[in-house]
Amino acid sequence: MAQKNTIPFGPQHPVLPEPIHFDLVTEDERVVDAIPSISYVHRGLESLVEKRDFIDFVHVADRICGLCSFMHSMGYCQAVEEIMGVEVPLRAQFLRTIWAELSRIHSHIFWLGVAADAFGFESLFMQALRLREPVLDIFEETTGGRVILGASKVGGVRRDIDADSLSGISKRLAHLRPQLEELSNVFINDYSVKHRLSGVGYLSKEDAYTLGCVGPMARASGLDMDMRAIGYSAYKYLDVQPMIETDGDCYARCLVRIRENFHSIDLIREAIGKIPEGPIEVKVKGAPNGEYMSRIEQPRGEVIHYAKGNGSRFLQRFRVRVPTFSNIPAMIKILKGSEIADVPNIILTLDPCISCTER
Amino acid sequence: MRIFVMAKTVLRNLFQGPATLMYPKRKRVYTAITRGRIENEIEKCIFCGLCAKRCPTYALTVSKENKEWVVDRLKCCICNLCVEVCPVKCLSTHNHYFSPVTERLTALCKKRLEAPTAVVVDPQQ
């Protein structure tokens, strides 16, 4: 019997923090088809490179996305620096790494919270977002902004963090750790959470590979894909270990993010221990001429910033290939055959960042 | 199968009392470098217009003739570029944000240097 419902899921929908639309075709509670539709957030900011000075464009890159804000400006700066052959001071690289890992923590905790809300666990959502505040406080103290950091610049970083603050960060993260462990314990062990997550949205390793998944999505399916391993910025001095799970379901994706949280805390504390003294920026002269693709591991996976300069103050071409974009085919695949109640879980375990995707 | 894993946390929350900052009742303390809003010490300003030229959101207008410096708070994204570029360092970032407004125009903050005293038109002050 073909008793099919057609449901417009989005663009405005309470479980979606950002507008994306699905034509959800369901049978009873089962989703038989999901056709995505985007462009509710498309701004066309890549074209702004033609109007903005390449140094000022960092501010636009910062605002590609609010959650991975720092990563985007960092990726953009790396691309431009590579084109121009600028050697970024080591301290600046370490600072960038620290901020990047802090971003990962705040993004992952936020994700944990929103995911909890999507499966109807309100107290868990509140608790997660409460634990996220200390990280934002660190941002505010070190960069002056809570969400849009604006800390990166071509040739280095804008602000230094003094030694006291650095040890303060280390201490605060150590304090955050047990609280996070308590929170993670609920995700890992609670029966009702398991009921909602395990076995839901299974993606096999082969599918993850052929559909081009990146980030936690790929890692949860057993693919060893972590750009930090290629050692950009200060990662080459740190002990980076990709978090791999093999189950490929929502629960595994959740586990990957939880483990990455703790790993990031470790990385930051390691970086704070190893950070060298020195300048935080170099003066950039001239204009970029040439092209480069910079690869960075965002909280959501690998992001590629492509920049092409023609020797003028304005870049010729700038393009961002974001992780959410590469994960969407996999999401469509696992949405089919799931249940309506799973749809928010599946969409969220992707950790979609639509504003990155559509720019 | 474990249930009530969350119980410990929620019970502690209940007995420890709320974590809420009670914002309007209690003022929030900001860090020294919090990017709240741009301020201009108009006495120092030389009305060179560099800040306006650099502003990515076209929030600033500087008029040399009228000795006027205007910031549209509804356009300023507090990126700090103007502060960095200012040759006389008269611009600074105040750490308190600019309050919401109901009219567009009330967010225009005009500062004019008229000898001997500066006229400040800022609804926030």
Next chain:
Amino acid sequence: MNTIHEIVLNWGIFERMLAFVLLAPLVGGLLAGIDRKVSARFQGRYGPPVLQPFYDAFKLFQKEKIIVNKFQDFNIVLFLLFTIFSGALFFAGADLLLTIFSLALAGTFFVLGGFCVGSPYSHLGAEREIIQQVAYEPMIILVAIGMYQVTGSFKVSVIAQYELPLILYLPGVFAGFLYILTIKFRKSPFDLSMSHHAHQEIVRGLTTEFSGSTLALIEIAHWYENVLLLGMVYLFFGFNPWLAVFVALATYLFEIFIDMNYARFKWQLTFGSSWLFTAVAGVSNIIVLSLMR
């Protein structure tokens, strides 16, 4: 308390009905307010004022009426009327089964309201609401059966004045009833059809298309319903009014606590577990009772 009890006993049927109709929304609203405050505290928040549900209701009555079709509100009015009616029957001491059937009638009107508007989300909500109804309905009837077995009557007035503690005869039934109370109170893990929390996959479920005063009516109907359900909890401890009121309140708080500790289940687990649990707890209790006699 005992004097209050006596006064209530001296009232006639209509006086008691009237008392319910007037007092229940006050009690129910206050309970809802306490619920929100306590929930907030569990989550480490300060929480809204205790009278917040009343503010909400008053505000909703002041809102403009927007509708999708002309008849949607009518279903809700009937839902409210029959909820009040079944509550009034209950507190007048009438037949427990009749109360239950009348409550089911009210629930059906609510579902029909959800179907009537022809909007996808309220449609899904209505379907899920029926599933929930199917999940809890047996247990409510089992409660009546159990009470009848012990007291020999379906009359609420007789059951409430039964001298021996009913709970000792009906522990399983009470446990089953607690289980489905979570569904009736629309608490997590069983808030499938409409949740008070914002982020649900089916938006606001059944109530998606109802706004303004109609939404307020739905809320008020829930207050009535909650008072009625707590009244049923009272029956288990009717031998001691003090204890009974205390247990009813404790039950309410316990349901809030449950709400804090669970993710929303899927319908399969909701349906399956409530039938299984009621079958194990409630049915075994009833069979044991029938063997004892």
Next chain:
Amino acid sequence: MGWFKRSPWVLHYNATSCNGCDIEVIVSLTPLYDLERFGIINTGNPKHADILAVTGSVNEKSRQVLLNLYEQMPNPKVVVAVGLCATSGCVFQDCYNVLGGVDKVLPVDVYVPGCAARPESIIDGILKACEILEEKYSQRKKTGYPAAKE
């Protein structure tokens, strides 16, 4: 009696925002800021909402969505533009697909500046919106309700 002031329900829509303000809107509901103290609920459904909190600078596609949502909200209703993108378009005002500011589409009642708007600022803005809601209601009461339109 000012019931609107005590129980404003918010609908949040992200019209082409970068997420930053959205997060802050969500954060303002969480333990540290707890908008529910003022009776504010994030409803997620236009038909229940009193306040439409818009983030983002609105593009051609989200314009229609915004209009639909606004149309489906019952009166009195207030629009709050949260964040710089929603008030003016922020750094994106030159982009080809950006209309720049919510007030190009809907009548905005409260502008909340900030990039990203701080939770405190959002709380201020929504409390301000409550006052306007109250005003709009008393105005409606004076002019009377319009009759049914099909």
Next chain:
Amino acid sequence: MSVLIFLIVFPLVISLLALVLPRGFHIRKTIGTAANVVLCAVPIYLLVANLDQGPSYFRLESGFVDILIFLLEVLIAGYLIYLSVRAKRYLPVVLVLIQMSMMIGFEFAYGHSIQVEHALFMDKFSIIMALIVGIIGSAICLYGFGYMPEYHEHHPEVKDRRNYFGFLMYLFLSAMFGIIFSNNLLWLFFFWEVTTLCSFLLIGYRDDKASQDSAFRALNMNLIGGVVFAFGIVYLFVTTQTMELDKLLLLDQGTVLLPAVCFAFAGLAKSAQFPFSSWLTGAMVAPTPVSALLHSSTMVKAGVYLILRVSPVMDNTVAAQMLTLIGGVSFLVTALIAISQSNAKKVLAYSTISNLGLIVACAGVNTPAAVWSALLLIIFHAVAKSLLFLCVGIIEYKLGSRDIEDMDFLIMRLPKLTAVMMIGMAGMFLAPFGMIISKFVTLKAFIDGNPAMAIILAYGSAATIFFWTKWMGKIISIRHGEAEVVEHTVSTWEWITLGILAVATVAVCLAFPFISIHVIDPYIMELFNTAPVIDMFNVLVVFAIMFSLLIILPLGLFYYAFINKHYKRVGTYLGGANVSNITFEGAMDSTQPIQLKNYYLEKYFGEERLFYVGVFVSLTLIFIMFGVAAI
């Protein structure tokens, strides 16, 4: 007595007329209408005349009739064998042969010694059944006048055998009257077989593969029942020299238990309880009047009628408990299966089996309250269910589908019909209408008699809520814009029938205290010497709900339709993607309409999943039932 004979013979005459009078002969409909009026009036007369009287038994010198009946029986058997052989199906042949050899052998061995004192009888239960058969039966025949021409219009491939159809319908009515008034078991058996034959022929009316399959399935199962029935009769007479229903009840329980169980088994087959349920669902291929008359309101009731008649014999035995459980299993399992069905007639069929199961269970419990509620169930179910069948029959041709999912916005397309249908559905499961009143009483009866059944009832009624509510929701959903109203094409005949039945559904609820006091209570008094006391307060409450509904509903609808103007009309919430009020902007720049379908949860409540569970359990129960009876 003459009234009884008249009731049996009159439909027979009409049936012959229906066969003989040529079609298009305008007097046909006049005769039909007149006959139906008579058929309605006579049972009512019977009721009024015997309102305060106990059962009456009638002596009939019937040597000639007996022989005639025997010959007819052989004739029917021959005809069935002929049909089966022609259709190359041999199981019925075998069954008929077994049955006939048993009957013929019996006739020759004992025929001379059979002494029947009272061949006919009449008590309150018979009168109730007569009222149902008379009023509902004739109403459905009226409906047939409007329906059958349309049926042939829509199915040009079906050979037009309207005369034959009318003949069978009236023949069936005659046989039904025969069943309910016969005290002589041989007569009862004869009429029983006539209904089987009618049912078989009517199911096969379309004469295509599917209907032939269904018809033969129905025949097989009813014949199995018939064989066991025949065995019961033979056994009964051989052991006790009794051939009368009323005498049966007076005999020692131990000796008559086996024949009673045999009769109950035949009753189970006839009322399509598990494991025989499949014939009834298959029978839905027949034209709607057949489904309404034979397969919901009357013939299947004959099964429970027989069970209720013999249940006092089985009182307090394991066999009775097994009977109860079979009823309970049928009730629960079919209610669950009905959730997964989207074919309207199948849903109705399953719901019928389910309700019959409840009646069977009541018969098994056999306490005053249980029998009391069984009778109420029979009345309420017959009225409401036939009404629903007829509604579905009309919808089928107006919308071109009998699928529930095609009944979207029915209230906009067929408003009056939907209103009638709502009454019927409310009658099936909502307080304060009939079925819920009887379920209410049934529950009380079960708790005292058999708590296990009370539990099954609790779960089963919850399942019942599911499929009715979602169906109700489907037909009353309204959407923006205009829908084509197709109501005017419903014929007057059909409207009259629907009107009668809709009024009857409400009326039986309003009149139920009267029915209870004057009709049911005396019957219960005879059986048990006590009658259940209904709580007057509850009755008042039910009436309060009833009247408030009767007042609020029309007033409220009027208010919301015409008076209430303080609103603004907006579109449905579609995530903000509205294009119009019922379409949204989908992916790839498409415009998609919303589609709303109900849940069927086939994976969980599917037919194939639950059917065998029911069959298996009930077969086990039947074996135990026969086992204990034989010992």
